[in-house]
Amino acid sequence: MLPSLDPGSDRAVFRQIADHLREAIKRGDLREGEKLPSEAALMKHYGVARGTVRQALQLLQSEGVAAAEHGRGVFVRPRPPVRRLASDRFARRHRERGQAAFMAESEASGRRPSVDMLTVTQAAPPLDIAERLKLDEGTATVVRRRRYLHDGHPVEVATSYLPADIATGTKIGEPDPGPGGIYARLEELGHRLDHFDEQIEARMPTAEESRVLALASGVPVFHLIRTAYDTDGRPVEVCDTVMAADSFVLSYTLPAS
Amino acid sequence: MLPSLDPGSDRAVFRQIADHLREAIKRGDLREGEKLPSEAALMKHYGVARGTVRQALQLLQSEGVAAAEHGRGVFVRPRPPVRRLASDRFARRHRERGQAAFMAESEASGRRPSVDMLTVTQAAPPLDIAERLKLDEGTATVVRRRRYLHDGHPVEVATSYLPADIATGTKIGEPDPGPGGIYARLEELGHRLDHFDEQIEARMPTAEESRVLALASGVPVFHLIRTAYDTDGRPVEVCDTVMAADSFVLSYTLPAS
């Protein structure tokens, strides 16, 4: 099934082995979730040392193509179900049905959403967040942190910051903010939402993020920072979100004029 | 400068070494572009084998924190200058100044943009592109492929597909489409642009992408697929773009209503 090494090639042996396995996956010889040949089998097939085989497998893992499981083997990394996030996902019409954005969308796609590790505290935000909220450094905010899961698998951690003068003493400062989520509460408090600015970066996860999101190696994260503005032009919330990039497709509509 | 190993810890030695170096970088002891201790120096400092040191350095590279340069050393990966892409970047008012989107924006941020590896061909698009263009499989399109560079560094490769019945025989089918780029030409041809749909994914690069974009290991890519619609609701262009994720921040405005 796997070809032999090309001794004339100047491509490193471990790269050639990785190429062979990658092709086999692409061809469909090895399907999603299927087990790759064990290190021992590859050593025998190619007649190389274990270190060389491991380099090849390491490469595939860093590409996000394969994932090793201790004691079991190396497997073709299954692609998790993808959530599509549309740019109208925070539109009022969705909110008025009484569901927060994540839950509504996730259920629509036929999956079981849940929230986890919810904490609500009061603290001064990081400097860049304070700037976005147009607050002086050290000004108190209500900080809502939570983890979102999809069919039990963590996919996203988000931290919201709201100026304390708006949120303290309201349902926003409580673990359960009630139907429609914090955006519904903000509007009830007289802060009619006008628009959101969303900034997107992609990078490799920190060790901490890798743990909390249970990420396989070779999976980057989306880092979203969203600022909500009310109709007075005041920023009323900043939400800092880290998402497993293999679980999301983001989608936006851009104006042509 | 670097601490010693904790023999009592159950954390693997190579992870501890990577932790130490990561902390040193975070603390600022090692600055952007600075050289990490050589493998030999780390072997001596920690009293471990070279393989162990290399595992630690490999880990940092896969995190995008460091980058090795053959024969020179391992360096704290400098963060390249970032381009911010706003959601109005294809607005008509920009186009009317006679510059295509990339060039205009790049020069505004004080950098030297250039385009490279430009090819224009006629071919049937991949199936998913054909679907977005609402074309039957096998229908011909004009395919424009190019690479964008920023101060001489490649940052983005893009492939545009336009229905042949619109584009063939126009300036869109020529290497230089003229002032304002292909969107200006489309509008002149009577296809007034209405809006764009942009879909964003993030993933690790393929070997091919890694080469063309000269990516360091540990740098993911943004994969954008943008569809342009005219005022008749007809899709008139699909642009498939792969961007070095460390060189971009994407920014969008979302409606609240």
Place this chain on the structure above:
DNA sequence: CTCGCCTACTCGTCTAGACGAGTAGGTAAC
């Protein structure tokens, strides 16, 4: 002064072996 070579240092690749730890299936004791 310039060019080319030599050398020391750097990372890249590969080998051969050791021990540890997680998994899974069979088997023997209860």
Place this chain on the structure above:
DNA sequence: GTTACCTACTCGTCTAGACGAGTAGGCGAG
């Protein structure tokens, strides 16, 4: 039948060494 153990197989970590190849600086020949 259930439980506990044993064993074979898997990947994870670490060692010690070899050779290759790219880089950069010094030094001598021209």
